[in-house]
Amino acid sequence: MVNVVKEQKGNALIVRLAGSIEESVNFDQLIGIPPAELHVNCKEVPRINSVGVKAWIKYFQSCQAKGTILKFTDCSTAIVEQINLISNFICGGTVESIFVPFSCTGCKSELVGLFKTDDLKKLNLNLPDLKCSKCSGKAVFDDIPEEYFAFLTR
Amino acid sequence: MAQLLLISAKPEDRTFVETIAAATGLGLKIVATAEDGAEFISTQPVFAVFADTSTELQYQQLESAIQASIGLFSDKINANAFHFISSEELQRVHYLIKSQLFGHFIIRPKDPVEAGRHYARIVKSTQANRAFGLQNLLSDKAKVQIIKFQISTQKQNAVEAVKNYLLQAKFQSRMATVVANAVDELLMNAMFDAPVDDLGRPTLASTSRATAIKLDDKHTVELQIGYDGEFVGAMATDLFGSLDKNKLLSHISKIYTEEEYKVKTAVAGAGIGLATVFRSGGSFFFVSEVQVRTEVTVFFKRADSFREFKDQFRFISTQFYF
Numbered sequence: 157m158v159n160v161v162k163e164q165k166g167n168a169l170i171v172r173l174a175g176s177i178e179e180s181v182n183f184d185q186l187i188g189i190p191p192a193e194l195h196v197n198c199k200e201v202p203r204i205n206s207v208g209v210k211a212w213i214k215y216f217q218s219c220q221a222k223g224t225i226l227k228f229t230d231c232s233t234a235i236v237e238q239i240n241l242i243s244n245f246i247c248g249g250t251v252e253s254i255f256v257p258f259s260c261t262g263c264k265s266e267l268v269g270l271f272k273t274d275d276l277k278k279l280n281l282n283l284p285d286l287k288c289s290k291c292s293g294k295a296v297f298d299d300i301p302e303e304y305f306a307f308l309t310r
Numbered sequence: 311m312a313q314l315l316l317i318s319a320k321p322e323d324r325t326f327v328e329t330i331a332a333a334t335g336l337g338l339k340i341v342a343t344a345e346d347g348a349e350f351i352s353t354q355p356v357f358a359v360f361a362d363t364s365t366e367l368q369y370q371q372l373e374s375a376i377q378a379s380i381g382l383f384s385d386k387i388n389a390n391a392f393h394f395i396s397s398e399e400l401q402r403v404h405y406l407i408k409s410q411l412f413g414h415f416i417i418r419p420k421d422p423v424e425a426g427r428h429y430a431r432i433v434k435s436t437q438a439n440r441a442f443g444l445q446n447l448l449s450d451k452a453k454v455q456i457i458k459f460q461i462s463t464q465k466q467n468a469v470e471a472v473k474n475y476l477l478q479a480k481f482q483s484r485m486a487t488v489v490a491n492a493v494d495e496l497l498m499n500a501m502f503d504a505p506v507d508d509l510g511r512p513t514l515a516s517t518s519r520a521t522a523i524k525l526d527d528k529h530t531v532e533l534q535i536g537y538d539g540e541f542v543g544a545m546a547t548d549l550f551g552s553l554d555k556n557k558l559l560s561h562i563s564k565i566y567t568e569e570e571y572k573v574k575t576a577v578a579g580a581g582i583g584l585a586t587v588f589r590s591g592g593s594f595f596f597v598s599e600v601q602v603r604t605e606v607t608v609f610f611k612r613a614d615s616f617r618e619f620k621d622q623f624r625f626i627s628t629q630f631y632f
Contacts, residue, residue, distance in 0.1 A: 157466075178494070207579070243568065243569070
């Protein structure tokens with residue numbers, strides 16, 4: 157079940173989603189009437205199922221129809237996967253930043269790094285290696301680049 | 311004795327099917343052309359046909375040859391026995407999805423021996439009168455657990471339990487999440503899409519998936535999950551036996567990267583669950599006895615990296631009993 161923390165910053169409503177998005181989600185209740193500008197932080201969304209995707213698109217399409225400026229920030233890997241699978245998942249909004257998955261070549265730990273999409277475009281898929289926070293080993297990007305970053309070229 | 315037939319000139323297909331033949335104890339005949347294959351089917355008992363259908367022309371040659379020799383609706387062989395092998399993704403082979411002969415779709419594996427050993431269990435299970443049950447689809451090392459539901463709202467707890475089970479089994483959390491999501495989709499389909507009335511009309515199509523549905527009698531839904539140290543298999547069972555192959559293939563092959571996803575408000579389901587699971591590395595085995603029972607199994611191989619996990623050997627197998 158997903159929870160929402162809301163914060164008003166100037167003209168923008170910032171919402172932080174936390175939890176799995178599935179059939180019980182009701183964005184109309186959680187977020188309310190679409191504001192002029194909406195920033196959606198998706199850092200803590202570990203999972204979204206198909207009915208959650210449908211509810212997401214339905215709500216954010218209504219935002220799009222009302223002219224809301226939509227920005228998605230700190231998108232978790234689960235959200236990035238949906239952005240790549242469904243062309244209209246972000247409903248006319250922009251993806252500001254995403255978490256990129258890494259895997260340590262030494263201890264095999266999973267890591268994520270937060271990247272701005274503008275920076276990723278400049279890197280042209282040549283991601284830097286990270287230092288593993290557990291063993292200080294080398295952590296490398298762990299997904300299929302052409303798939304994980306497909307939305308950047310759309 | 312019935313045997314396997316391979317219609318392909320590709321050495322990797324030969325290795326794949328030879329591995330299956332060795333594991334199942336079935337004999338193997340290999341031919342290079344569809345005409346030779348159809349001729350063989352018309353004269354010899356064949357248990358399963360594996361055919362290279364990488365191009366539409368290859369498929370058309372197979373269909374024409376079968377039509378000319380025994381006919382597409384022969385009692386000698388039916389769709390359950392046809393295994394189409396292709397290097398292309400499902401959405402690129404619409405000619406197979408529309409085929410009257412579609413039984414199984416295999417994306418040509420990178421490691422035909424390892425894939426053959428896994429796929430052999432599917433073939434072996436179809437040798438039984440009914441290919442039901444998860445235990446036979448995993449190696450002997452697998453311990454299969456059964457979860458029975460009383461009410462549909464227990465689904466999310468089961469999904470989280472599956473995720474935790476896999477984390478304990480040292481799956482990466484992203485892999486565990488993908489498998490858990492697959493289980494979620496299978497259960498949702500079994501609970502809400504499978505129920506039909508006496509005329510076969512869906513009874514819960516427009517019912518919100520958050521509704522608490524009592525899962526007893528005909529609505530009984532069961533989840534089996536097993537892990538053999540290599541593959542995890544999760545199976546959802548319902549007692550309606552209402553699976554429609556054409557609808558299934560249409561859903562599973564749909565992609566929304568080139569066209570927009572349109573929200574349909576008349577139905578509560580999203581219609582994208584299985585397609586997402588397949589694109590995330592999952593393989594499916596659908597077994598349905600009409601009006602009796604449907605079992606849908608999803609398989610994932612544990613991998614050391616998510617990249618490898620996503621890029622694993624995949625297939626869609628169907629087995630229908632009328």
